[in-house]
Every structure is written in C-alpha cells, then in structure tokens.
Amino acid sequence: MTITLVGEKLAKPGVEFIYYGPADPCKSCRLARVCVGNLEPGRRYKVVRVRNIEHSCPLHEGKVRVVEVIEPAIEVAIEPRVAIVGSKIKLSFVECNDPEKQSLTRPEGLFEGDIVKILEISDDFECDEKHYKVARVMREKE
Structure with missing residues (x-):
C-alpha cells in the first residue's frame, strides 16, 4: 500500500490511473515527496x-x-509454456x-523484465499466427 495525493x-475507491511523472509545479512543491515521490512513472495505480x-x-x-493506492492486477499476453497460475x-x-x-x-503499467505473479489465466490470444495465453498478473516489488 502506498500513500499519495490525487486530485x-x-x-x-476503485479509480485507476497511470502516473506519467511530475509536472513542473510539482518540482518545487512542499508536498512533492509524499505526492509524486511515492509513485513510479509509467505504473498503474488503483485508489x-x-x-x-x-x-x-x-x-x-x-x-x-490523501489516498492509499496499490498496483492492480493487469492482463497481459504471455507464452503458454510459462502460463502457470501461482508462478x-x-x-x-x-x-x-x-x-489494436x-x-x-x-x-x-508493466515493463519488460518486471517480476510478476500469475494470478489467473483468463483466455487464449492469437496474433501473427502465434498462440498465447492472457494472464492477470500482479507485479512483485523488490
């Protein structure tokens, strides 16, 4: 759970947003440390x-x-050979x-190389004549 500030x-509760980085006025704000300092650019958060x-x-x-946020589960296409719930x-x-x-x-909200936990496999996915699985994943923080 992370504490931050949102408009x-x-x-x-339930509102999701992606943090893209601080705006210019944030850089000199006295609340910047708790507001934008607790968030990582490019990540998705849920109030x-x-x-x-x-x-x-x-x-x-x-x-x-002042709100409490988490990084929510996100759906992503993955290789079928690694699509094991709980891994x-x-x-x-x-x-x-x-x-599209x-x-x-x-x-x-996710980056290549993130360590993620597979929460569930929800669907099959096809693109460029290759088959993948759609997984709901949660990023594991270091």
Missing part, C-alpha cells in the same frame, strides 16, 4: 482508500486528497504486429 475528482485530508494544489482544480516469472512481452492488440501485448 479531488480522482479520489474515489483503495480515501483519507479525510486535503491540501491545496495549483494543478488539480485547487485541491488534492512468478520475469515478464517478456510477446511480439505482435497488430496495434497493444493493450494486451504491452499494457501500460
């Missing part, structure tokens, strides 16, 4: 709890709220030339 409109603490912010229509693997993105399938072949 008031995003401060609802699980909203605390009753708010602060002013020039970027988020005046206010941010931990080093993520290797599959090759697929169809840009990028959300499964290179989902935002």
